[in-house]
Amino acid sequence: xxxxxxxxxxxxxxxxVEPRTLLVQFLRENLRLTxxxxxxDTSQCGACVVHIDGVAAKSCTALAVQCEGQSITTIEGLAxxxxxxxxxxxxxxxxxxxxxxxxxxxxxAALDIVRRRxxxxxxxxxxxxxxxxxxxxxxxHNIVKAIxxxxxxxxx
Amino acid sequence: MxxxxxxxxxxxxxxxxxxxxxxxxxxxxxxxxxxxxxxxxLAQPSALVDLSQVEGLTGVExxxxxxxxxxxxxxxDVANSEILKEVLPGLxxxxxxxxxxxxxxxxxxxxSIANNDPNADYPAACLGLGATIITNKRRxxxxxxxxxxxxxxxxxxxxxxKVSFPIAKKAAYEKFKHPASGFALVGVFVSxxxxxxxxxxxxAGSNGVFRVKSFEEALAKRFSPKSIEGLTxxxxxxxxxxHATPEYRAHLVGVLARRALAKATA
Numbered sequence: 135x136x137x138x139x140x141x142x143x144x145x146x147x148x149x150x151v152e153p154r155t156l157l158v159q160f161l162r163e164n165l166r167l168t169x170x171x172x173x174x175d176t177s178q179c180g181a182c183v184v185h186i187d188g189v190a191a192k193s194c195t196a197l198a199v200q201c202e203g204q205s206i207t208t209i210e211g212l213a214x215x216x217x218x219x220x221x222x223x224x225x226x227x228x229x230x231x232x233x234x235x236x237x238x239x240x241x242x243a244a245l246d247i248v249r250r251r252x253x254x255x256x257x258x259x260x261x262x263x264x265x266x267x268x269x270x271x272x273x274x275h276n277i278v279k280a281i282x283x284x285x286x287x288x289x290x
Numbered sequence: 291m292x293x294x295x296x297x298x299x300x301x302x303x304x305x306x307x308x309x310x311x312x313x314x315x316x317x318x319x320x321x322x323x324x325x326x327x328x329x330x331x332l333a334q335p336s337a338l339v340d341l342s343q344v345e346g347l348t349g350v351e352x353x354x355x356x357x358x359x360x361x362x363x364x365x366x367d368v369a370n371s372e373i374l375k376e377v378l379p380g381l382x383x384x385x386x387x388x389x390x391x392x393x394x395x396x397x398x399x400x401x402s403i404a405n406n407d408p409n410a411d412y413p414a415a416c417l418g419l420g421a422t423i424i425t426n427k428r429r430x431x432x433x434x435x436x437x438x439x440x441x442x443x444x445x446x447x448x449x450x451x452k453v454s455f456p457i458a459k460k461a462a463y464e465k466f467k468h469p470a471s472g473f474a475l476v477g478v479f480v481s482x483x484x485x486x487x488x489x490x491x492x493x494a495g496s497n498g499v500f501r502v503k504s505f506e507e508a509l510a511k512r513f514s515p516k517s518i519e520g521l522t523x524x525x526x527x528x529x530x531x532x533h534a535t536p537e538y539r540a541h542l543v544g545v546l547a548r549r550a551l552a553k554a555t556a
Binding site: 199 | 291292294318321326328340391393470
């Protein structure tokens, strides 16, 4: 077993894990943060996207022990004071989901697009940058609209 | 995934020591090639030596007439490097086509070339620019480094520290991206630096990245898509799988080489 400590959604956490424990397993099974989903488990689908030190990554393709000392943000860390994050609110408002399985990863990826590309995003950019996130309901139309609106709302 | 012991050295020397003590161990860079094969239990390293805390392995630096990139530099950081976009945009654009944004946030230059996947993009850039791979032991020319599918000149315990890319006046990469995996079905990197002309192909060959001497000779007179108009490469040695036949791959080599030349000379 290996000791691991990191900050998750602003809180310091520690755990005893096997080195082979994936970050997504650590989040879901040790910390019970089940908002981060496992879709394909092969770094394709993006349901497991979280932020590692502020940068989006697929948590099915990172070991928990690799994140020693780092700061992780999951979907559970976005809302504050009982109020949804503007990007979450945009997904609710525009119905940017159907079954909802891909949604946490979509929202975490969307925030990374805003970080890299700013608040004014056109449809082409959003679709191109969502390359690593798959919605198996094929509900991309409203996801793209939600990201466009959410990115704008974040600037306010 | 089989279990392993995990080590986090902070210097290259410590990392080399850990590898020496763990002959069945492997280096871990961004983990985006190694972890997936470990999950499939196709690899079973007894130990992982994580290079993320090792000092001095990241960054893009201009050194004379070369750009030197640290082995642990992430794809996104190479693609976004202002220095590179200015002096060698053909190289900056190469990692920008790898995988997807989240993959580019984790994957590294050193990890990619050490793995030498026959469909990876960076081997084409290294061979297509005549890069020098610098390890903790020696300097290896790209022409000698890539030795076939998943095979390199790296010896036991050897660690890639950085890669030096000569600045070619004209250079570009064009790739036919597999729509599902994002890997290059075929990718062609072309460059011209004085009399040194290179055409390097990834994805197509059944034995990994290779140079197309017949194209390079034809381009010696004039570095232009027209110079290789009508030229083809033999289908022998081309990869064949459910995605593409050898004929199709050979055809793509010509098409993408011309596109890359058009881009490099635009």
